[in-house]
Amino acid sequence: MFGTTVDERRAFAILDRFVDAGGTWIDTANCYSFWADPSGFGGQSETLLGRWLARRPGVRDRVAISTKVGCEPLEAGRFPETAEGLGAQTIKSGIEQSLRRLGTDRVELYWAHKDFRRTPVEETVGAFGELVNAGLVKRLGCSNFAAWRMERSRRAAADAGVVGYTAVQQHHTYLRPRPGTRPTVVHRFGFYEDELRSYVESHDDIAVWAYTPLLSGAYTRADKPLAEEYDHPGTVARLAALDTVAAELGTxxxxxxxxxxxxxxxxxxxxxxxxxxxxxxEAIAAMEVTLTPEQRSLLDSKA
Structure with missing residues (x-):
């Protein structure tokens, strides 16, 4: 939300603290945050990050940046029906615009933000591969993809002799949604579900990233209720396990x-x-917390 609901002063303070604490990865997207801007279009987050980098000499070499293409609306107020998609020209112009806003000559990771099935995977992976060959992108990833679509894309990239996706970014948290529900806060194929997890486990070259891991504050804030898809008995059991482990660790x-x-x-x-x-x-402090095998077993045992 940098550049929209989080203004520049606060965003710069957060970014400064992140780097001072040893943070190295900053993840954004070309469409952030179209839903929070009166214009109905994105680019605010990348633009703010570009200003921050320009005013912090040397910081660019200390951080890795990932950004995304595919979800910027082509018409204000009409998402997802006018999402830009993953055509070759969209990918090419998307990285050019992102690099200009960020004020950098490369990104360490470039994401396909959302699967776009109207474009052949061969066109999409070919365009992404050209960016890697040109030195504009170091790695590629996909977000909100079903496992079989990721596999098809990786196979198409291998057949074409270009770099494929080596990272996947999905919605993932400790609580599990009620089976059969359509989540309100993620894309249709956005869950890190069992099939995708099994696929990742069988390929040691794929990194997993998780967005909205803390459910926008719903674990700890009374003013942030859980979404409807978490309203089921399994949530009660999982929250109880969380509270047990948190009490044991004093966290x-x-x-x-x-x-x-x-x-x-x-x-x-x-x-x-x-x-x-x-x-x-608070998030940084969590990196000092280590679960015992017994605590992890308790957490994982809850359906």
């Missing part, structure tokens, strides 16, 4: 969720989106 639900995620096998990188320095500090 918070948020800390336990992040420790559970980063200590998983394969490990999952949680993407936190703090709107204050205090929220960032």
């Amino acid at each position: 918070t639900r948020n800390h336990v969720v992040l420790a559970w995620m980063t200590g998983d096998r394969p490990s999952v990188m949680p993407i936190v989106g703090p709107s204050t320095v205090e929220q960032l500090d």
